[in-house]
Each structure stands twice: as C-alpha cells, then as structure tokens.
Amino acid sequence: MPTAISASVAPQTGAEPRSPGPVSHPAQGKTTEAGGGNPSGIYSAILSRNFPIIGVKEKTFEQLHKKCLEKKVLYLDPEFPPDETSLFYSQKFPIQFVWKRPPEICENPRFIIGGANRTDICQGDLGDCWFLAAIACLTLNERLLFRVIPHDQSFTENYAGIFHFQFWRYGDWVDVVIDDCLPTYNNQLVFTKSNHRNEFWSALLEKAYAKLHGSYEALKGGNTTEAMEDFTGGVTEFFEIKDAPRDMYKIMRKAIERGSLMGCSIDTIVPVQYETRMACGLVRGHAYSVTGLEEALFKGEKVKLVRLRNPWGQVEWNGSWSDGWKDWSFVDKDERARLQHQVTEDGEFWMSYEDFIFHFTKLEICNLTADALESDKLQTWTVSVNEGRWVRGCSAGGCRNFPDTFWTNPQYRLKLLEEDDDPDDSEVICSFLVALMQKNRRKDRKLGANLFTIGFAIYEVPKEMHGNKQHLQKDFFLYNASKARSKTYINMREVSQRFRLPPSEYVIVPSTYEPHQEGEFILRVFSEKRNLSEEAENTISVDRPVPQPGNTNWESEEQQQFRNIFKQIAGDEMEICADELKNVLNTLVKKDQDLKMQGFTLESCRSMIALMDTDGSGRLNLQEFHHLWKKIKAWQKIFKCYDTNHSGTINSYEMRNAVNDAGFHLNSQLYDIITMRYADKHMNIDFDSFICCFVRLEGMFRAFHAFDKDGDGVIKLNVLEWLQLTMYA
Structure with missing residues (x-):
C-alpha cells in the first residue's frame, strides 16, 4: 500500500516546510566555480x-x-x-x-x-x-x-x-x-x-x-x-546517502563531468536544530552545493575528496581537509595548487568522501536535458511532456489506497518502443525516468496552498488493449498489480524515479495521496530511446442509436397513462410549455417508488424543450414529448444503476461511467467541467442535474453535427449562430 512521507524542514533552511509526517525529506543544493566575462559564440x-x-x-x-x-x-x-x-x-x-x-x-x-x-x-x-x-x-x-x-x-x-x-x-x-x-x-x-x-x-x-x-x-x-x-529544465534524482549505491562516488564524478548540478543536506530530527551549527562546523537542515570532486595523494595513498560550499559565504567544515587542517603541509605543493587550497572564510571547503557520507544524509543530482547539455557527446534524453490537473470530485482520486476513486485520476499511455543498447544485459529492457511535478504551489502560498503529497504508479496495458486510448476502469486496477511505482508519496514539488521495463505499452497514473485535492501538474518521461507518452481518453464522440423498425404506436399502459396526462395539461392545442412540461414530468416520475427526487426544476424543463423543439415553437407536441420521455427513461435506468443506496444522488466520480453508458465519450477536461457544473458541494449529483447534463450533451452534440455538414469535425459559426445556439440550449 502506498505510504505518505513528509519532507520536514523548517523555514529558513534548505527544505520546504512540510505537513506533519513520519520521515523528513529535505534536500539542499551546492555550488561550483564558473568563469566570467562574455565568451563569444556561446550565447x-x-x-x-x-x-x-x-x-x-x-x-x-x-x-x-x-x-x-x-x-x-x-x-x-x-x-x-x-x-x-x-x-x-x-x-x-x-x-x-x-x-x-x-x-x-x-x-x-x-x-x-x-x-x-x-x-x-x-x-x-x-x-x-x-x-x-x-x-x-x-x-x-x-x-x-x-x-x-x-x-x-x-x-x-x-x-x-x-x-x-x-x-x-x-x-x-x-x-x-x-x-x-x-x-x-x-x-x-x-x-x-x-x-x-x-x-x-x-x-x-x-x-x-x-x-x-x-x-x-x-x-x-x-x-x-x-x-x-x-x-x-532538467530532472532531479534523490539519494538517501545511508542507502546509497556502492559506486556513489563514481555517480557523483560522472554527474560533475556531465555538467549536472548537485546539492546535499543534513537531516535533523529535532526541529530546534534547524540551521544550527554542529561542532564540526557543518549546519543541520541547511543547503550546501557540491562544487567539485577530486582524488588527492596524501602520504602515498589516494584520498577521495568532495568540495562543498555554504551559501552563507562563511561557516565551514573544520575537520580533515578543511581550510585550516594542520596536515595540509603533508600534501604536495602542486597538489595543493591543483585543489586551489586557500585559507579563506568564503564558505567553500574540501572534505574527504568518507566524512561526507558520514555527515550528510541527502544528495540531489539535477540531470540536464538535451537542450541544456554543452556537448553532443554527452547522453541526451528523449523527453515527453504532459500537462494535467486533478479536479475534486472528478479526477482527484487519491492513491491506490482508495480503490473506489483511484481509477478516475488522469491516465497517460506510455509506449516504450526501443530497448537499450546494453550488450551486457541479457534482458530486453527500456530505461526511462518519470518525473511528476506539481505546479504553482509556491506561488499560491499566500492563498494558503501547501505542497500536496504526490506519487505515481505504472501499469502494463494488456496486449488486447494496445492502441486503445480509453480510460482504464475501476476493475482493471482492482485485478492488476502495478509494474512499477514511485518509492513513496511525498510532499515535494517533484517526485522522480528511474525504471527499467520491457518494451510494451504502459499507463502512468499520477495522483495525490489523499483524494479530493485539486491542483495542476506536469508529467515528464525521459528515456534513453524513443518513447511516446500521451493522455488517455482523448477522443470525443457520441453513439448514435440505429433506428429500430416497429410499431410506433403507444403500447404500454404507462404510455397510455401519460398520454392522458399530457392531454389534460396540454389541452386542445396538444402542446406544452416549460411550466406544463414540469408538471407532466414530475407527475410521472413520482410514480416511481424506487427513485428519490424532489422533482424537475423549471430550468431543467426549459433545457429539455430546447433539446426536443424541432420546429422552434418553444413548446413540445406529443411526438416530441414521446421522444423526450424515452430518453429520460433510458437515462433514469442508468441513474438507478449507480444510485445503489437509493439516496437520489450519485457520486460525481461515478458520473464518468454513467456518461459513457449513455453513449457520450468525452475527455478528462469535459468530465472536469461536468463535475464543476452539476455536482453539489458534497460532490454528489442529483437526478435533476443528472438529466440536465445529459440533455445538454445530447443537444450540443446534435447541434454540432447539424453544423458539421462535411463531417470533418470542425464547424464555423458567426456570432448570431453562436448566440442562437448557446442562449437557447
């Protein structure tokens, strides 16, 4: 089960203030020397x-x-x-x-x-x-x-x-x-x-x-x-130094050679120790820059060294290899010159790699993307970028601990198309890195926004579903385990991790830890070889029922009843307005003991007339009412299917499937709009709003197809046509 981790470092330290959590996860950065001036040809x-x-x-x-x-x-x-x-x-x-x-x-x-x-x-x-x-x-x-x-x-x-x-x-x-x-x-x-x-x-x-x-x-x-x-524009990888791989120094050395940026920090458990100086001169809960790595000869042996900088511009390490270390005299003069040893209080110092991994707890390496790399000889990435959002009640489903809503999160199909070029690897494998970044949370702090606890899971798509871009449903996630996932859910701006999976088609599900949390995000996929990443469910269409031959006469006793009701209300003209439609529908619907509702509103009935009013009279005749009633009965059946507790409402997360069952196939942005437009503050949709939504969908699809005469999926409206369409709908 996913576990939420809080990165806890107080303000005025190198890490973001976090919500309470079991583990701290700050990360700080370091610095390196850069030349000045304006070298020609580089800009x-x-x-x-x-x-x-x-x-x-x-x-x-x-x-x-x-x-x-x-x-x-x-x-x-x-x-x-x-x-x-x-x-x-x-x-x-x-x-x-x-x-x-x-x-x-x-x-x-x-x-x-x-x-x-x-x-x-x-x-x-x-x-x-x-x-x-x-x-x-x-x-x-x-x-x-x-x-x-x-x-x-x-x-x-x-x-x-x-x-x-x-x-x-x-x-x-x-x-x-x-x-x-x-x-x-x-x-x-x-x-x-x-x-x-x-x-x-x-x-x-x-x-x-x-x-x-x-x-x-x-x-x-x-x-x-x-x-x-x-x-x-790079992407960062995090390392817990106590769990670091054996070749961590080699990883750091390669990072320096690639031009990557590196930072490190020392965690602290006791809050009062944030940004407090230790006896060794290092500062807890504080950001340092890694500015260099070298190997130096000392008494005939090679010693691995790390150069760090305190952004204060002062307060330095005072142990071995520090500026004032007494044993510098045993280091060769040329070696001291190569290491640029100076006894100055500038915040920068050397320390041995052994002391580094003993004292520091976090290391961050920011890998540069292709457009930031200085040399074509360096490794470049294939990058796919997707922007998305979590919307409360619709696409903010929380992590896998919440199976009823997890499936509603945004989904992104990932096609790994080419395996790595690694002759030492007997498996056919694709290496890639996924980075999930939440947007604008720092900028919105003054509005009370804090970082969400975020993460993601990766599932393999069954072969029979390859190429099908539809949103995967709840049952898929109930019966299929993830192939990979972020190590933890954590409240940092970005969560990233490297993976190795066989070439195939996968779906990435980014989410907050808790459901109902609204926010925007950017999902990046970096791979050494070609990949294709795109949002699932990007087709918009409606199923058009095939007309069934048969007797169009009123057949059932129920139909005869509401024919009589219609006639009583409509009078000799046999046409009804919105007020009269409201009376007819509420009389009929209240006969259904299994459906709990307050009745249709006048506004809903006006929308229904706009949908079915084929002659532009603003009223419905018996035939038009007949078609409307058939649709309402079909939609009512769908509503009952999801209103399992007979409360007269359905959860907004269920609306996605209800809309699909009615033959409307939308994308995530439209599902978000439906939730914002028709759900109440508790994220529930009552029967009146449910029917209103379907009436609007039916009417707008019908209008679009009427204007799309050449069937190319594009229509052109003048301002009069636009206003006529939207004002009456």
Missing part, C-alpha cells in the same frame, strides 16, 4: 530565442529598455512594485526597509565583476539558502549561467534601471523583467548580496525569482532541486 543560439515574457503584457525586455532610454527615465515595474506587497504576505517587519537602486547604494555599481562565480553569493535575511545553493551550482556551467542571466546587461552602458532573467517554467522558458530597486536597511542590502559591495547580479537574480513566485517571502524554505530545475 547566439540562446539569445536568439523568443521567450514568452512574464509580468509585462505584450512588451519584450528590449522594447521596454528602448522606451526607457528614449524617454530618459528609469524603469519601474508595475507588477512587482518596490513596496511591502512584493516583500511579505503573512508578516510585517518592525523595521522599515528602503528600496534603493544600486547607484544609490554605492559608487560605481557593476552587474558582474570578473565573472559570475559562487563567491558572489552571500545569503541575507531570507531563508532561501536552497535557492542560493542552486545558483552556486549554476555558476559552474557558463552556458547554463548565461541563459538564466543574459550577459548584455550593465550599469554603465545604456543603463535604464531595467534587467531581465530567464527561467524554465513547467515546460517553457520565460523571461522575467524587473526594475533594479532593491530592499535595503542602513544602506545595506537586506537579502542576497555579493562579497563585492558594488556587484549586483545575484541580488537582481533573487528579485526576479521572487517576482516569478509572487514575493520574497514565497522563497522561504525549499529544496535546492526546485531552483536547479528552474535554471535548467
């Missing part, structure tokens, strides 16, 4: 891209920059203004911050001095070490760095108080434009700063990231992998 492909822009409608950075220069004004961002609304949403500071531009803070401000590198990042009074640790990692890869931080920005040439940065956002690269007003106190930057007082790229990058999430406070607490992925 052309990146800078020529047309990125969507966030925050300034219909205007690019270039257009805004040019306009400010022409008017000789400094840019002021209207969507992230220099006031308290951009700072905090849940607290008010007793001191007053003053927003200043860099030329007001110091003389000779510079965007980048001597290249952007990890020593330019010093944490301020905001608990975003996870973000800063990721920046430090980013500085190790120039190509990635200058995608995130466009290089042609300056306080000297064409300065207009406007800057921009680029982030990966749920499948797309977006451009975030900001002004350069920064919060200060006593003329000092309050948040991230450089060790050079007149260097501002890291502070401005932090501001752009805060704007992306709505405020500076939204950055308090998080996992380094979150920012790593936003810088690269």
